[in-house]
Amino acid sequence: MTHIDYKRRQFLQYATIGTIAATLPGFALAESQGFSKAPNSSFKADVEVALTAQTADVPILAGAHTHVFKYTGKLLKGPQSALKELPGYLGPILNFEQGQKVRIYFYNQLPEPCVTHWHGMHVPQVMDGHPMYAIYHGEQYVYEFEVKNPAGTNWYHSHTHELTATQVYQGLAGLITISNEAERKLNLPSGEFDLPLVIQDRSFTNGNQLRYMLNRHQRMRGFLGDTILVNGQENSIIPVKTRAYRLRILNGSNSRIYKLGWDDGTPVIAIGTDGGLLEKPETLPYIMLAPAERVELWVDFSGRKPGSDLMLQSLAYQGSTSPMGGGMGGGMRQGMGRMGMMDDASAQNEVISIAKFHITEKISDSPKLPAELIPMRRLTAQDISNPDKTVPIAIGMRHMTFQLNGRTFDMQDHTEIENIPVNSVQKIRIFHDTHGGMSRGGMRGSRGGMGMMMAMPHPIHLHGQQFQILSRTQTNQGYAYDTVKDGFINSGWKDTVLVMPGEEVEIIKPFKDFTGLFLYHCHNLEHEDMGMMRNFLIS
Incomplete structure (x- = not known):
């Protein structure tokens, strides 16, 4: 170090x-x-x-x-x-x-x-x-x-x-x-039926000590471990009864992106995201969960036989169209939680077992999934304080260093485009600056360069109040994006959004109550430590 x-x-x-x-x-x-x-x-x-x-x-x-x-x-x-x-x-x-x-x-x-x-x-x-x-x-x-x-x-x-x-x-x-x-009026599963799941990948030495050795290439992609931990434990087996549960899932990994799904193909039912409960439950085939993102799931084990198992997995996907993507090869070793060599945080070529839910007891009492959850006011263009201004967050790279809006982190540095009036609502455009240059009012530059070669997903986190997603636009439609596109929850309140290669995401964010410097950064933690972080000055 x-x-x-x-x-x-x-x-x-x-x-x-x-x-x-x-x-x-x-x-x-x-x-x-x-x-x-x-x-x-x-x-x-x-x-x-x-x-x-x-x-x-x-x-x-x-x-x-x-x-x-x-x-x-x-x-x-x-x-x-x-x-x-x-x-x-x-x-x-x-x-x-x-x-x-x-x-x-x-x-x-x-x-x-x-x-x-x-x-x-x-x-x-x-x-x-x-x-x-x-x-x-x-x-x-x-x-x-x-x-x-x-x-x-x-x-x-x-x-x-x-x-x-x-x-x-x-x-x-x-x-x-x-x-x-x-929330209490909804009678959601509580107590022993409200389960936290913090998912992290780690690597260990033969003596059980944490291994964190990064060369330049590994720092660029982000750390990937060969052992999956849930709530700090390996080979997680969770005993459950034949009834509904609430799972609070956090991706606490440094850089790994999970494509969460059930091993028997059962659809995934989401009831909450980063910022709280959704307006109503959403059913998806799988859920993409980037570092720092949270999702709350409704899981009903009713009708399953005692002694049977249901496995939460991270499914295979291709996250990058760039030449860099190598995927994840090797294979499982030493139990459900360990994998072979992993090459790229933007792709996962194999299924990873996360946690096994073991049905231990049959009971008849179970709450029903509410049709409606928490009312939410959707922010629209009419709420934007300055409709003629869109705040950019340009994901770029120069000299083998990831940047935001053409700059790396400096403790008190902020530019004119990073000055935000307090008690305002702003539209923010997050996109990949593949050309490697900047100009007033936006990004420009020569075609080609390292941008496309190093294209990879970036989970962008904004401090302060939660935001809403207005739109996702993918310019590189194709097989890679098709393997992830059905796993995004674009409703509800968020504080972290996964921006895929070739993707542009527009969000709408209030900046209420508090003045000062508030960070925005990539939550691939290796990228953050390399300077992929900036300040908004709220004043």
């Missing part, structure tokens, strides 16, 4: 915060107070949690324990249900209620800096986990925010500059669930 001068970084970090405080109205007093690392006495928290990032040795595979980075939690105030521990290396599940005020004391006991991002949550800049707020070993950061999000599934993870991929890979991630009264 590249040597990082943490003391110099800390000096630059504080200089950055001082610059922003001096130039952004309202930031100096209202927002920078959070960086004092002390609780705000006027903030009356309903829930208080102590969350520590530390090293640990935990059982993952049979045999020796694995050395990891791990979030550990302790509930200081609030209902006992607010914090639920999971086995393995993942952090505790944080269960919040819409409208609650939450205070989280974050302690860094790692030998390197760390900051935590509350992924999908609508919170102020100073609480969002921007890398400028990374704290060092022995330091404390106090997060305080009101839960403005509706019922749904979010998550939290490290967001440290140039260390996000390695820290998340080593274990710094956990789920957040949010409930509200509208």
Whole structure:
């Protein structure tokens, strides 16, 4: 790993915060107070949690324990249900209620800096986990925010500059669930019938230690492991009864894209996406799930025989039309969770087993799938604050470096097109800049170049409020796209969208309530750490 001068970084970090405080109205007093690392006495928290990032040795595979980075939690105030521990290396599940005020004391006991991002949550800049707020070993950061999000599934993870991929890979991630009264009225499966599934791929040494060795080619494609873990465990077998369940699935992998489907061809029923529950259930043959995306499934095991199994799989697909795509070859080894060599995050030539659901008991009582879920107002062109302006997010590459809008990440850098008025609604166009150049108002350049040669899918994540997808346009129609096109859920609220090679996606996004710097970036974590990240300045 590249040597990082943490003391110099800390000096630059504080200089950055001082610059922003001096130039952004309202930031100096209202927002920078959070960086004092002390609780705000006027903030009356309903829930208080102590969350520590530390090293640990935990059982993952049979045999020796694995050395990891791990979030550990302790509930200081609030209902006992607010914090639920999971086995393995993942952090505790944080269960919040819409409208609650939450205070989280974050302690860094790692030998390197760390900051935590509350992924999908609508919170102020100073609480969002921007890398400028990374704290060092022995330091404390106090997060305080009101839960403005509706019922749904979010998550939290490290967001440290140039260390996000390695820290998340080593274990710094956990789920957040949010409930509200509208959700409870639906009588969805709850308690033991509401199951979290965090899917990650990892590689291990013969001594059961995490292996993360990347050459230049591997960094360009993103990390791909040979072992599938679910909730931090290998060979996941989940006992279920003959009734309906709610599955909350997070793709917590660094770069792997999953094409989720059932081994017997049963259709997949989605009831929620990144931003919460859908208006009504949607039935798909499979679901494409990119890193950071969440999907909630309704799965009814009624009618299945005790002793039988249903396997959740990642099906084969071709994600890239470029010469780079090599796919995934080899084969399964040492159980359901391990694969052979993997060559490209944009393609998967084989079926991967994710988790086995084993029917253990026959019962007769089961809830019925609601025909309608949560009403949602669809945003349209009439909602856009400036209909004549479309904000670009151009996915490009120059000098073997992925970029957004022609630039890589700089802690406080933002351009004119990245300035967004607060309390506005913007249309954003996300597309592949295959020509490698920029001009005012859009992208241009010479034909050819590395763009098409290195074309691959990119999961684009925008911090702040959730957005809606307006349209998908695919210019490279063909076999590769046909293997994935029926797996996108384009309704509902999202914070991450998978943009395939040759694809253009238009979204509509509110920028309400909070000013400051809010990130947008590729959630292929290797790409993020290489600088494929930018700031929006909301002011």
